[in-house]
Amino acid sequence: MRNPNESLDELRFGFVIVNPLSRGKGYGKAMLTLGLKFVFEIYGAKRASLGGFENNLTAYYCYKAVGFKDVISDAADTYTSSNLLV
Template identity: 60%
Template sequence: MLRLRPYKSCDAEKISEWIKDEDVFVKWGGDHFGEFPITAGIIDDKYRQSNGDYKELDNFYPWIAIDDENRVVGHFIIRYIHDDNRILRFGWVIVDSTIRGKGYGAEMLRLGLKYAFELMDAKVVTIGVFENNDIAHECYKKIGFKDKEITEKEPFNIIEMELKREDYIA
């Protein structure tokens, strides 16, 4: 059983370790962060507000998943992309690289969807699968996301997926 909590500065080191060897982050990191590997300091600087708080940054909500033994096992971000239409975007879905394949990612997303639809009153949640990652794609389908479009452009092939409120099963 997992639970979610807002990101804290102490999580940055773990996140940077998980993504260090991921091909998708090697390509994507330099673009969005200006360098690769993405360090804990870069992550923390990106997430922190000027007042030092991490919970909310311009409709940007970084979350950490915690298991029953209080271990940090994953991370993802919820972000409003269209406030008026209540469309939320899930991004940076990462599970601890030493424990992948145990269903933590799916559980994190189920909790995230519960939060998005039931507490943030989302109408639509979207997510993108980079490089046509078959494992992630199948995981998202099992949770209820449906293919919206496939974009083939460099440096990524992206499968855009969405889940509408009326299709969400609590």
Template identity: 60%
Template sequence: MLRLRPFRTPDAKEIIKWTRSPEEFYKWSAGIMGDYPVSENKLLEVVSAREDSTSYFPFTAFDDSGIVGFFIVRIPGEDDKKVRFGFVIVDPSKRGMGYGKQMLNIGLKYAYEIYGADEVGLGVFDNNKQAYHCYKSVGFIENGITEKYEICGETWTDIEMVRPAL
């Protein structure tokens, strides 16, 4: 059974192992954590810099086998009823097994039922088809907003998606 808990410092050591190439790293980080490869210290710096924040919540997904996923919930603007998921990543050895969908569903339950959000948004690059389909499977829809990023010598298109409360 998959569960969520707040991110802990030792989690960083495992999470950084999940990106084996620059493309994998930038697909979940969009370069916000700096350049590939990400270090344990850099991940900790990005997450712990917001430790006392009332608008940034890092979560680790785990089951009996250990940690299997990571993502953050944040309030990106003035409207605290609109939250955003970010840094969504699942252990590559667990992909395609439903872990991402389970993790997102638990995250959505937190966002709507515990936090009290009206809407959850996220961005996904158009070259990350597996993540795109995972987000669609839990009810995210495109909102018509896209943004271009220059990554790895290419232009990547970020597709913005939202999941309104049911």
């Protein structure tokens, strides 16, 4: 997760990856559910976000299942190592 803005009100998920042999078993949903618990209950952010590839429908439905909503953006995100949270 990283903080995408100057404000500490949002954390953004990145690189949500599940082993291809383990997909379809609920691990992605469980990982994101636990991550959202951290975002809101521990970190205290008001918003969680993530990006996805348009052609990855399996991930899209996983994100929707844990409560993410569609936000269409014309701008592509870019990242450098200096703006990542560990």
